Amino acid sequence: MNPLSGFSDWALALLPRLLLYPGGIGLVGGLLLVGLYNQQSGHHSLLTILAGVNILPTAVAWVAVALLPMPGAAPLPLPVDNFVLIALPAASLLLDNHAGLLERWASTAVVAALVSTMASAALMPPPVQSSPFFTGGGTWTARLLAGAAIMLAMSALASTLGQGWGQAIRWLAWGGLAATLTPLPSVAAGLGLLVLAPAAGWLVERRGLQRQAIAGAYLMAACSLFVALLQ
Secondary structure (H helix, E strand, C coil): CCHHHHHHHHHHHHHHHHHCCCHHHHHHHHHHHHHHHHHHHCCCCHHHHHHCCCHHHHHHHHHHHHCCCCCCCCCCCCCCCHHHHHHHHHHHHHHCCCCCHHHHHHHHHHHHHHHHHHHHHHHCCCCCCCCCCCCCCHHHHHHHHHHHHHHHHHHHHHHHHHHCHHHHHHHHHHHHHHHHHCCCCCHHHHHHHHHHHHHHHHHHHHHCCHHHHHHHHHHHHHHHHHHHHHC
């Protein structure tokens, strides 16, 4: 196949993902998250948030959401590598000069948890389907620890949702990665993460526990990888 033709086919296949699902939903969902958060906190008006949008990191986060391997999304001619999927929201974060230290540390914890999950899947054989929780325990223990790390980090990140449209879309990108790259039992569990994490984040912010949540996420991610290496 001609490389130029192949790229053209790939770009055309990406368009419905960008404009409709999951990218379009990510754009609207990010805007709704910003609006709802600021309505509750009264920090900034939605117009103020939109006026201060940092275009390049927001666009990179939008592409990250559009490329998520979500069920029912338009297929791509060539699949995107998992490490590229993780690198895109990370690149958006690096390009965003409005991102705070808390978001950077919490996002790094999400990356650590995702990588530890992928490493545990590569290092250990899949569990026996008839008894997934009791086949030596190693696989599911590592995965549950990684899931706990992601939940803690996503809860800490939820406190950044009102800071800008780019932050909200990045948060959705991390949540989508957690829902699709980690071995959650169903799509409903992934959606549950996106619902529970903001609620937990509100509680974490109210109690001033963001640093403790991030530290716990790093600890859980390290334990996940350690358990995988022991098998």
